[in-house]
Amino acid sequence: MTKATNLRLDYDVTILPPKSFFQPQNETLLSFQRGKGYRSVIETEPFLLLGVHPYDMVAITQMDEIFSQGNGDVHYVSRRQNATIVVVDVENVSPDVFAGHMGTYKVEEGWDVLLTKVADQYLVESKTERGAALMSSLADVPDADQGWLEMRQLVWERNKGRLRRHELEAEPSTWPDLLEEAYDHPIWEEKAKLCFSCGSCNLVCPTCYCFDVRDEVHWDLVSGERFRVWDGCMLVNFAKVSGNLNFRKDEAARYRHRYYRKGKYVPSKIGGQIACVGCGRCITACVAKIANPVEVFNRLAGGR
Amino acid sequence: MSKPKVAIFDFACCEGCQLQIVNMEEDLLELISVVDPVEWREAMSDHRDGYDIAIVEGSITRHEDEERLQEIRSHAGMLIALGSCATTGGVNKLKNKFDLNDVKRCVYCDSAHLPHLNTALTKALDEVVKVDYKVHGCPINNKEFAYILRCILMGKKPFIPNYPVCVECKMKGNPCRYEYGEICLGPIIRAGCDAKCPSGGFWCYGCRGYVDNPNVNAAKEIMAQYHKTIDNLRGRMFLFGSKQEQTL
Amino acid sequence: MDSTSTGWNDIYLPEMATLLRSEPMTADERFFECKLDSGKELGHMPGQFVEVSVLGIGEAPFSISSSPTQTGSFQMVVRNVGNVTHAMHGLKSGDKIGIRGPFGTHFPVEDEMRGKDIVFICGGLGRVPVRSAINYVLDNRDDYGEVTILYGTKSPAERLFLDEVEAIVSKENVKYLETVDRGDEEWTGNVGVITTLMTDMMVDPRKTVAVICGPPVMFKFAIMSLYKMGMVDKNIFVSLERHMKCGVGKCGHCQIDGLYVCQDGPVFRFADIAEVQEAIQ
16 A cells, blocks of 8 residues: 555455464465474564454454463464554445344454544554554643543444444354354254355455364475465365365354354354354355354344 | 476366466466476477376266277376366256257257267266376366365365355355345365355356265255246256256 | 574474384284384373374374283284375384374273273274273273273184284183174184174172273273173273374364364263264274
8 A cells, every 4th residue: 555545444344354464374384394394484564454444353352362372372472562553433334234233333442442433533542562653653632531431432333333243133142152052053053954065254364263273295395394384164174174084074064063163163262252243254255155244143042 | 306307188078277277377387396297288389208197178978088098097097077077077068958969969960970079968077087186177176176186186185166156255244245136156065265246246156066065955945045947047057056966 | 584482392293213024914904012212101091092104104193902000111003094194014123103192092001990800892902991900901901800801803813812812711710702793714713893792791890890992883892881780981991093194183184073083082981072063984
């Protein structure tokens, strides 16, 4: 980008979430060479992520927890530590968003700077030292008074109401309990009949982080890299082990697994937060139109 | 370690996949640092007998070609099918949809009776001989070819995706071709091409062949959602998907 | 520029180890003994696994087959089924491999199993991780009660560690019973699935702990047989197999329900997973 006027902070949603800045699609973890063994490869430099929507910021904070808890992942965390994040509150509503139902239409944490378009101006708030450093470069900008802050509150209230392109009847907090009873629900089979196992819902999801690890050698055949690539639990070989044994060989089992991850398994690892932020990308991305979490959880809440 | 001897052969095809090997440019020098090409009509003027690895391009369309392929196989420790014509029969399989005599007359007119033009139903290589590895695509992705070859030299089974093109297309950040009102075969076709066509603004024609268990039924079912008919889908599958197991 | 300051170790970085032994066991299985180049002990407990890297090929998880009571090296048994295992079968003593781990939970040899009678039930390659616990128990014989080892394979030729049977049965109060799915001309032993060894078995359920590892289909039937002997879920321990790619609870491949087999397993108390969908099939 060469001109500030080319900046479109009013975008509705990005096709891919910002996760690739912390967990690249194809990320070298190690290099290796015969006789020398393996060496960690951590290549990252400070960067600014500008214009992240609140629901994506919530997803990033969830990934922060996943990758730093227990055995911390130095590759992810190094990238994350190098990031300065500027969140912008949503201006235009994307076709399938339901963040208004998920409590992710605004975000309190994780960012360095928050931009909110109020009237025709941006209200800027910094939360961290990095954010303050960024703001200090703004010359002659007046401080926001109480009136501006109240107007920002109205923007949030309005976003809460309008980021609801799908009407969720099942409160997110009820999802784990709904799933507790839903393992044999007919919806999994019904929906999965049309599933291509193409992983589109995984790939565009800001809270999907599963990965595959592979080695490739250079032409010398004695040196090369170990890298990880995005994987997805909807892909047919995801739960396959050696000897052709596949622990989730049916589409329905994989389809169900994905919703259990979003509504039950991952939440149990991150303090109960639902691992769906309502961005609606899966709904848009699914060719067969079977990947709507709102539809699934409404059905589960409505019984059979 | 002595370099394995490699021979490259072609049958009914446009030889574009071999051209992709030539197009490896600097990597071609790397390639010949690890293998010893002994026969390669498209790129070499001389040839030597004996080879460990046969790389075979093209599909089998004549009886005498079957015999030639069997002969090649009997000399090769390993056989690699190169490109769609070899891996699935490719575009050449189109003719299997029609009456063979009509096809001959249509293509060769008055010469159709000449013995060397006596064409048979098209076969992929693995319908005739055992194929060890397949390099998919029309044309092949030469980076994938190089990767597969390095794996073979390492004694390792290469990772060939068994997931649809959508995976790579999504990673590219492309909007779905269906959103443009097009029928794209991406959801049922094997990835590995880096979603070149959809990234270039075109639907997937299916040149790499189907994933192992394509949900063809779903492909049919979703036609109505996009205001298309199953005939529309059939038309799209015609070029590369003719007379294959999963064909409509 | 790298301006990170985590100070963390890279959980994906293997350390190098040298093969001390690499020997064929059966047509498909090979035995490996190795030693970390750092000179340190692996520091594992019976039932844990390591991720093994072969240079340029990849990485795969393997159970540790030796007991930590055997110091200075550790052992694995590898069936030739995939890229890494195939490459390992080509390695000889002196060759290098990469090691990460040990990872996962272990059999409670120092806790619930102490002072108890123990029934080890292993099918096929399930013998590999269970051997670690068997050896641990036999090396500390006085700390445990009666020991029964049930071992089933598809055929007599697939049985592992036959050379250790004599030493096992020479210990006091140790029973070792074998069965095969299909015998051969020389086989005079029991033929049938592993539960056929359990039909007349008697245990004192109050002071017995059972350990099970084998192919997925085996668990359900073995557990049913244990129920018939009066055993309850909390005294049954199972070791599950999944695709444990990263070993550190990140990559998602080994997940069943909310559990990561690589971290919460591979050894589970059956009571903890009896209700977990997908765990036992």
